[in-house]
Amino acid sequence: MKLLLLAFVLTSTLGAKTITDDYGRVVEVPQIITKIYAASPPLTMSVLAFNPDLIVALNSPFTQEQKPFVGSAFDKPVAGGFFGQGKTANFEVLAATKPDVILLWGKMNGVENVLEKLEKIGIPVLLVRNDTIYDLIPQFELLRNLTGDDSRANELISYTRQTLTLIDSLQTKLAQQKSVRYYFAEGLDGLSSECNGSFHLEPFTYSGGLNALECEMTSNYGMEKMSMERVLLSNPDVIIAMESTFVNGVSKDLRWKNLKAVSENKIFLVPSMPFNYISRPPSFMRLMGIRWLIHTFYPQLLEGSLEEERFQKIFFKVNKGE
Structure with a gap:
């Protein structure tokens, strides 16, 4: 070496x-x-x-x-x-x-x-x-x-700026809505999450959501371990989950059945193709993630296409139909 x-x-x-x-x-x-x-x-x-x-x-x-x-x-x-x-x-x-x-x-x-x-x-x-x-x-x-490479930089900056402008323009309307209390379920068992202040929660900050958990960060890495009791006490309106294994099994798990989000079937899997929309890693995919969260929490504020095709064409030079 x-x-x-x-x-x-x-x-x-x-x-x-x-x-x-x-x-x-x-x-x-x-x-x-x-x-x-x-x-x-x-x-x-x-x-x-x-x-x-x-x-x-x-x-x-x-x-x-x-x-x-x-x-x-x-x-x-x-x-x-x-x-x-x-x-x-x-x-x-x-x-x-x-x-x-x-x-x-x-x-x-x-x-x-x-x-x-x-x-x-x-x-x-x-x-x-x-x-x-x-x-x-x-x-x-x-x-x-x-x-x-000015051309490529301008292409990416233009789309990023357009999306951030859209997000900024929605903040006043989002502030007028009743906050959706969410639980961000990470890990296969859903018992890892993020505390307020974690940069992994940034997409939620711009989406009008309110973290149902009250906890303190122990590291920048996040994925803080949660007890089932703590999650039950938080009783979120919706669950935003990172793992399909958790989403597919949570409704059959008796420990979770009394949660409002579970009883009302408001459990949403974060899109992750080709990379996660929210975090891990927290990348430019958050441009799509914030749009997706706003549409999930308040569909009346952001109707229509989430622009997956245009996004993939610009950032990955891939047409979705290919």
């Missing part, structure tokens, strides 16, 4: 330019950038949308179902990443794939230590904000500055 890292450090680039990252750091990067490694799934997703060919290594493998949507990225090696629960990147894979630049979430726990490790192997690292859906536009602008 040491020889691989030394070879990487000694590799020179032709020309250089400087980029100021989201945290004000001025970083020298190669003039021509064709290989990017994003150290967490949300940032990898943004690079994927911009141009799959730029991805030099993955955080985790894509599934066969996702293959039509990810282009050349499907066959890239897995380097892991830094995204909670002690996960770390494979430095040998990074040395072998020689990314021109690394994108690192600037708010993650232990970012200083990770930054120090990455800088030791000679890879330029840019700290990127991914704290809110409004950070998508700066991410696409950064990729424009790195690659010089």
Whole structure:
């Protein structure tokens, strides 16, 4: 491994330019950038949308179902990443794939230590904000500055801005509605969830929903374990679930039968094709997720098509009928 890292450090680039990252750091990067490694799934997703060919290594493998949507990225090696629960990147894979630049979430726990490790192997690292859906536009602008691809950046920024404008325009009407109390069921048993303040709940924030749980975060990773008693006491109006296994079995589980949401059959599975609309990872798919949640909570406010076809054509260059 040491020889691989030394070879990487000694590799020179032709020309250089400087980029100021989201945290004000001025970083020298190669003039021509064709290989990017994003150290967490949300940032990898943004690079994927911009141009799959730029991805030099993955955080985790894509599934066969996702293959039509990810282009050349499907066959890239897995380097892991830094995204909670002690996960770390494979430095040998990074040395072998020689990314021109690394994108690192600037708010993650232990970012200083990770930054120090990455800088030791000679890879330029840019700290990127991914704290809110409004950070998508700066991410696409950064990729424009790195690659010089104005056309692709403009296409993604235009759609993102249109969707955010629509979401903003609905906030006054949403505030006038009776809040829908939801339980966000994660995990196969539905007994993991998110507490207020979790960035995994951001789509709900813009959808007029009210978290039925009262709890405190213990980590940025989320998926806080809940007792059945706590869920019963919350008695939500609706359940928004991440796993089809849970949705298919909850109505048959006697522990859940007295919940209002279950008795009224208001249990909704988050769409996840090709990637989850809400979170895990919290990506540009949230543009669809917020629309879906508003339509689910208050169908009269957002009627008609959720624009899946247009969205997939723009972000994945795939026609839904193909």
